[in-house]
Amino acid sequence: MAKKEYLMGNEAMGRGAVEAGVKVAAGYPGTPASEVLEYASKYPDVHVEWCINEKVALEITMGASLCYTRAMAVMKHNGTNVALDFLMHLNYTGVRGGLVLISGDDPGGISSQNEEDSRIITHLDAHLPVFDPWCPQEAKDMVKAAFKLSEKTELCFVVRPVMRVCHARSPVKLEEIATSSKEPFFEDDRSRFIMSAVREPKAGGVLRPVLRHKWLNEKQMELLQIMADSPFNHEEEGEGSIGLVTCGIGYAYVKEAEEILGKKFPILKLGTLPLPRDKVVKFAGKFDKLVVYEDSEAVVEGLIKELLYDEGIKVAVVGRSGFLPKEGELLTTVVLKSLATLYPELEKLIPETASLDIKIPIRTRTQCIGCAYRSLLHALKLVARKTHGVVAGDIGCYDAGSFLPLELQSTIYCMGSSIPIATGIAYSGSKQPVFAIIGDSTFFHNGVLGLLNAIHNAVDMVVIVCDNRTTAMTGFQPHPGSDTDIGGKPVIAIDIAKLVTAAGATSARVVNPYDIPEVMKALNKAAKEKGVSVIVASSPCYLLARRTGDICFTPRKVSLDPDRCNGCKICIDYFGCPAIRFADEKATIDQATCVECGMCVYVCKRGAIT
């Protein structure tokens, strides 16, 4: 019996890549996909790198593939958007060494700014083959198969797991790790790898983009044949006049519903794009109606409709286009409900749920107790209020400053958009001063471009870079400002203050975010300057520091004098350390959770906290 190990879906995919002999793996951290690279980094034969952003990661892996080396890029769906420009060219050139792109989706937007289905850009847009796994074992098998098929077809293969597959844990079969015999070597093929609007003499002067586009289109025939026999698609027999088509995680929920209802439905389990056309046609022919269960857009539903229309088969096809909810995650409950609509007699078999007669408050995210960002956000809030300024925000732990109680940042979009948004506000003619607040990892990822643009155009604004030398939000991955890489090897840490100074920022002040008076002073000065003033708030991530023994502050025991506290709530509304509680018109400090950072002493203007 093959050895099994209890692995998370992400680890299983990392393992699959290692078994397939991957040599270069690169990506940018992001839930749900971060652990893929972390797993692969345990193997010294693989070069694993957290890159500055996803586009760079994909480009690096393509460079390796050009030398006949197997390579893998890992990112979440938002990152795939960032890499899309390159993806829309590598699809035309094709690859040499097997190249696999893992694009983790987050249906329901549980840990993302949007819920996006990256099958749309990778398959419908870039015309690349996509595997959609339903469980960790299949995710691993798909990654392995993807490497092989990528080399065979010369196309980059995409594996698109959703969060529940990335984070599921189950025993996964371990197999041998392949050793590659091929010596890496680069050789020229300019007609392929020079993507340019030149005319191809050999093709009678046709422009190269048209020629390569034709190559990609012709590849689709080969893909159709591969998918026709793929083990990732199969049919299951069952009762009923309606065929259930499942894609990826949809299979898990439909099978679960079967278990609960004690029934077997006719199922077509799909895991590949392009679709296995014959299997779909054969399956559809047996029913009057098909229901397609997929996360999260009606991608396969649309493709099946198109296919059946072309084949002249009249079968109703429903799914995420309206029969099932158009937004949010597909869950067993959603499947059960839909089945009860189709077969009303099933309604009574849906499990009863418990009910509780109580109102349950929601929990919003905030920074850790002791985090340097809390004092930084507090200082910025005071300055922004006084100057009637607008604060544009970005992605990272500090983004929770946009929620209650602070409600500081007024905008949050995607990685690095804070500075350009602030620039646009400045250009609008509004007289309000503008601030942008961005984390170090986000700054390198994409923020730096907006900053250079603003410096170049002498936009009046203050940019605050939260520099804790790690990508804290996603679990402490290093970035170009860190001094060690994913494997702990020393690397060159890029100094943000020096970088922006060299670029021509009006000023670059490095402050300790725990020192509220110092931060206030820097902010007030910067707000009066012309051009782009940068403040680098530099201190290690407190949560990480607690693990590594790094020091953020000298502990200071604080106490709150109830007689001095007048209940003004500044420490709550303008600061919000969760260790400060408020009841009966007075603040109190919960000593059990207080970490003695001492910041609140500066926050209370009444001197109640000492």
Add this chain to the structure above:
Amino acid sequence: MNLNILIAGVGGQGNLFASSILAEYFTNQGHQVLAVETIGAAQRGGSVVSHLRVSDSEMYSPLIPAGKVDILMGFEILEMLRNFQLLSVDGSYLLNDYKEPTVLCNLEMDTYPSDEMITAALQKSGKKGYIIKATECARQIGGSLLTNVVMVGALCQLSPLFHRQEVRQVLAGKSPPKVRDLNLKAFDAGGSLVSGMS
């Protein structure tokens, strides 16, 4: 064997460690295990839920479907209440009597339900359950971080599904050497907390 355990708590309570001990125990017992966590921004005091499914036949959805949770472990009161509707008809709960106020409750924009309301609602639900002071017990032993282990210790005492000693062994094996003794002490204390309750 068919068992679904849901652990609900907040970030930093060691939800994942508790689930991994139980997972390893059931795997050692020869059962199949399927688990998943919802870990959206877990480091910053958000809700964390671990689903653990045990069976002898194939399992599909890593998330336990609504109405299918057999044992609901609440490391924090609100988080348990939030997931209460997932309990099955004859499911039961084990609750740590510990409140982690929400940001909005601190701001008095929301109210954390009172003890009376919580007790009344739980009673009205008709579900069987136990409420223990696991965090308090953990603090006495060496710190609130031991709450998860106290809870596992209590669960293994209450439920006949566990061979206590074997879970204890798994715990010993999975604990970093520095905290092994403390963890074992917390595990035993969890057992003592509930002995005589079931």
